[in-house]
Amino acid sequence: MAQRTPVVFVLVGLTGSGKTCAQRKLERQGAVRLSVEGFTQQSNGPNRRAIKPIALLR
16 A cells, blocks of 8 residues: 655635635545644633733733
8 A cells, every 4th residue: 555645734814715614625535634723722721812912902
């Protein structure tokens, strides 16, 4: 069996541009999704920010 070369897809775009649709299509083809939000919630809890603001800009 031939060894497959790993491929990384980075999906970025504005709201409504189709990122989730593309992600679902890739998952159906065997891709594994890595999500920053998933890692953040797993380590910090669902209601905590990954990065705490240092100062508020006015």
